[in-house]
Amino acid sequence: MKRILLSRFVLVPLTIALIAGVWNFYVSLHDHGLLAGRVVDANGHPAAGATVILFTHDFVTQVEKARTSTNADGAFRFNNNDSHLVQLQAQEGNLASRRITLRLWFRAQDRVLEKPLRLMPRA
Numbered sequence: 001m002k003r004i005l006l007s008r009f010v011l012v013p014l015t016i017a018l019i020a021g022v023w024n025f026y027v028s029l030h031d032h033g034l035l036a037g038r039v040v041d042a043n044g045h046p047a048a049g050a051t052v053i054l055f056t057h058d059f060v061t062q063v064e065k066a067r068t069s070t071n072a073d074g075a076f077r078f079n080n081n082d083s084h085l086v087q088l089q090a091q092e093g094n095l096a097s098r099r100i101t102l103r104l105w106f107r108a109q110d111r112v113l114e115k116p117l118r119l120m121p122r123a
Contacts (some may be wrong), residue, residue, distance in 0.1 A: 024095040033069065039118075042120055049069055050091065052091075053068055054078050065081075066078055
């Protein structure tokens, strides 16, 4: 019996099932659709009141899905994002950040930006 349990015909499917179970557990804890980050000006100071735009993929183009404003610390947050391919861009007056693309591992994945969006003069 021990020889059968330790054979590759048992161990490989059990390993795959374990990996799938752990992945599904991880997804269930991180699928709230939260996208968050910060916006700073060219000098690195928080950009309070800047507008952050969320774009989602629509077949061949990116379309605007939502907008939010930053708080006094330059922080922003989008809730209930159900897409796996999004773009973010910050704007304030004649300043704008470059548009960044986020490719998420799964739909509605929670993501906090590591680097802030930096406002620069529009070209």
